[in-house]
Amino acid sequence: MKHLITPLDLSVHELDDLLALAGRIYRNKERYKKVCEGRKLASLFYEPSTRTRLSFEAAMMNLGGNVLGFSSADSSSVAKGESIADTIRVISYYADICAMRHPKEGAPLVASMYSGIPVINAGDGGHNHPTQTLTDLLTIKELKGDLNNLTIGVCGDLKFGRTVHSLINAMVRYKNIKFVMISPPELKIPDYLRRETLDAGNIPYTETSDFESVMPDLDILYMTRVQRERFFNEEDYIRLKDSFILDNNKLKNARKDMLILHPLPRVNEISTEVDSDPRAVYFKQAQYGVYLRMALIMKLLEIPDPYQKEELC
Amino acid sequence: MLNIGGLHEGVVIDHIKAGGAMQIYHYLNLEKIDSSVAIIKNAKSNKMGKKDIIKIEGPITVDLDLLAVLDDDITLNYIENDVIVKKRHPNLPETVTNIIKCKNPRCVTSSSSERGLAHTFKLTDRKHRIYRCIYCEQKFKGQL
Numbered sequence: 001m002k003h004l005i006t007p008l009d010l011s012v013h014e015l016d017d018l019l020a021l022a023g024r025i026y027r028n029k030e031r032y033k034k035v036c037e038g039r040k041l042a043s044l045f046y047e048p049s050t051r052t053r054l055s056f057e058a059a060m061m062n063l064g065g066n067v068l069g070f071s072s073a074d075s076s077s078v079a080k081g082e083s084i085a086d087t088i089r090v091i092s093y094y095a096d097i098c099a100m101r102h103p104k105e106g107a108p109l110v111a112s113m114y115s116g117i118p119v120i121n122a123g124d125g126g127h128n129h130p131t132q133t134l135t136d137l138l139t140i141k142e143l144k145g146d147l148n149n150l151t152i153g154v155c156g157d158l159k160f161g162r163t164v165h166s167l168i169n170a171m172v173r174y175k176n177i178k179f180v181m182i183s184p185p186e187l188k189i190p191d192y193l194r195r196e197t198l199d200a201g202n203i204p205y206t207e208t209s210d211f212e213s214v215m216p217d218l219d220i221l222y223m224t225r226v227q228r229e230r231f232f233n234e235e236d237y238i239r240l241k242d243s244f245i246l247d248n249n250k251l252k253n254a255r256k257d258m259l260i261l262h263p264l265p266r267v268n269e270i271s272t273e274v275d276s277d278p279r280a281v282y283f284k285q286a287q288y289g290v291y292l293r294m295a296l297i298m299k300l301l302e303i304p305d306p307y308q309k310e311e312l313c
Numbered sequence: 314m315l316n317i318g319g320l321h322e323g324v325v326i327d328h329i330k331a332g333g334a335m336q337i338y339h340y341l342n343l344e345k346i347d348s349s350v351a352i353i354k355n356a357k358s359n360k361m362g363k364k365d366i367i368k369i370e371g372p373i374t375v376d377l378d379l380l381a382v383l384d385d386d387i388t389l390n391y392i393e394n395d396v397i398v399k400k401r402h403p404n405l406p407e408t409v410t411n412i413i414k415c416k417n418p419r420c421v422t423s424s425s426s427e428r429g430l431a432h433t434f435k436l437t438d439r440k441h442r443i444y445r446c447i448y449c450e451q452k453f454k455g456q457l
Contacts, residue, residue, distance in 0.1 A: 083426050104421040106448020125419050127449055
């Protein structure tokens, strides 16, 4: 039995397979609407979430399965002090697969150690959020056609942003990947990521605070939010916040086929005027998230794709 | 020089960085074993200037390789019938359970509902003796 706890739990081969299935589902949604008939997803959300929880639930429903679960710790037996191990042992008798979000880092790993069903980490605090990373990869794969030979700009809070760290760790497994890190000096990527991932793998990267000058080089621009609470003083925040807001003016030198991604929720780091630009794919990205989760549920439940051979012929 | 009697059978943990003996004593939970334990602090050393030494009498039940997590330059001298029969440095264990406590307040091990959850660290960088919590990846670099 396999679980998905970190973005790197899948080999490149398994990942390619998963993304290919997600692509087939996306192109032939109707065909997959009964493949999980009679199966149940337990949606165990110990803290509030809008997109991720609904995306998982929509994914299972799209496959013809059912969903049960809770959407906050208050409405679960954790409020009575039940351990994760005990909860998952019991849930294993009620459902076929579970998606767990928990405020404590490592909680889904604990669940997977005691679970009788596959566990998907749907976000554990500021630690991992593997289905977001896989969604990012699916979006790039579907819209660029390939995950190799890309220059990826990551912008915003590169120090604390878990989505950026996971994306970097996932993309370095592909060929000819370059990164352009765009952030205020206070929010540069952490040293361990620079040392253990980028330098160790001889991955080319540049760091800059000048957003516009690097724009023409990018195939992908991955935006994240610069959060006020990350700054030591209000003055620095006010000085820097506008430098990292994407608007139509900053996009004028960008490539025509560049993609703008964002894990959402967007606050003000992408001006709403950008939403109508064909390069802005962050809402499409949320749509791909559902197909990615559908494919993941099928893979972890070991449900074969009834249409795979047909497409290959 | 202070004279401590030799061991008939047991282990001498030698070349401990001066001042580190008590940390090792607690780390190995030596207060819980029945054997005689001698701690020598600030002994003269040609190699180190000053060093600490711990002598443990009798058969050893504790995993002395755990010492490598703190300092892999430590020497373990195994004694049988008054003679050193083996001399080695401790080997870094791949995993360490319930020896290092995860200090990350966001880690699941800090949760009051997770009673009895083992604190497990995995070796991720042998060269720099870096361990990481298997749950939250919090780094631990042992040093005396």
